[in-house]
Amino acid sequence: MSFFKELFHKTEQILWSAFLKPFFFSFDPEKVHHFVVGAMKLFSPIFYLRKSFYHFKLSGKNHPSLEKEVFGIKFPNPVGLAAGFDKNAEVYKQMSSLGFGFIEIGTVTPVAQDGNPKKRIFRLVNDNALINRLGFNNDGVDKIVDRLRNRGDVIIGGNIGKNKVTPNENAKDDYLICFKALYDHVDYFAVNVSSPNTPNLRDLQNINDLREILFPLIKENKKRETKPILIKISPDLNDSDIKKIVDLSFDLKIDGIITSNTTLDRNNLKSKKKLAIESGGLSGEPLNKRSTDIIRLIHQYSNKKLPIIGVGGIMSTQDALDKLKAGASLIQLYTGFIYNGPSFARNINKEIIKSLN
């Protein structure tokens, strides 16, 4: 069995690097994304079969040593899919069959919106990076809730935001609308105040605005069974502002921090200037160090008491281990998945098992 398992995984990897990746990378990134999501929906039985294989231990996904309880949730493994890939909750089951232990859907806004004009995703291949300025394109919370009604055993994070037309003074209402609508359909919430592609959204990271957004959510949470609430922050905050958010998290009993979203920093890029200066958030390898530094900062400053989901530039299995070592309880992937292909989450899990032995 083990021989066939390895053969299957090796074939998948060769297929990805020799054929699929060069083919996909020759087309527009957003078109490829829609094509892949469409194919996943069309061929979903293949993914469900694959998931059954996992249950028969054809991968490390259900290995008991990978299980982890964080903010009251039992995760089958610590490797999650970051927000933005399955914005509309269309393929979370298929993605979970690729070895992800949890899927963060969204960012979800109260009303459907198209996002910014296309073209709005760029590959910086020389930097192992992406720039995106999508701007919270999504189907709106009601449609997304419908797709989560039969979510089965997949652990889902609900990443919530505000509509572009909602002024910052009223942002708290948008967050609350999404929170209430998603409440029975997700396992935890990620309050996204860190996307660079919705004008002035990042201003909401100041302590007073954050408090105003979080307070109604906490109040609503207390009326119910209480779901974990996490804040997703920007890597462009300075250390002192990050510490203020940690203090606020203790003050309001927030369950954790997700660090980090994409960066506006364009230093030390190898790609051609024309590409490197595209506006939007940069993700992938150039983000790795800052994101890991922030994990370490929060871990130390919080006396290891605040759970952290580490995301940003995990491009290799070693990058994943480094984030866990720096203090992340869980990690998430986006750009690394685009560059490394469908085996990436599983390979990271295998490496985590090895590191534990």
Ligand SMILES: Cc1cc2nc3c(=O)[nH]c(=O)nc-3n(C[C@H](O)[C@H](O)[C@H](O)COP(=O)(O)O)c2cc1C
């Ligand atoms: C195309 C794209 C779309 C994204 N959309 C969202 C989003 O809607 N909400 C969010 O919180 N983060 C979003 N992100 C940020 C990722 O969740 C992640 O925080 C960031 O990309 C850093 O991780 P990475 O280097 O592994 O990609 C997006 C990233 C990319 C590349």
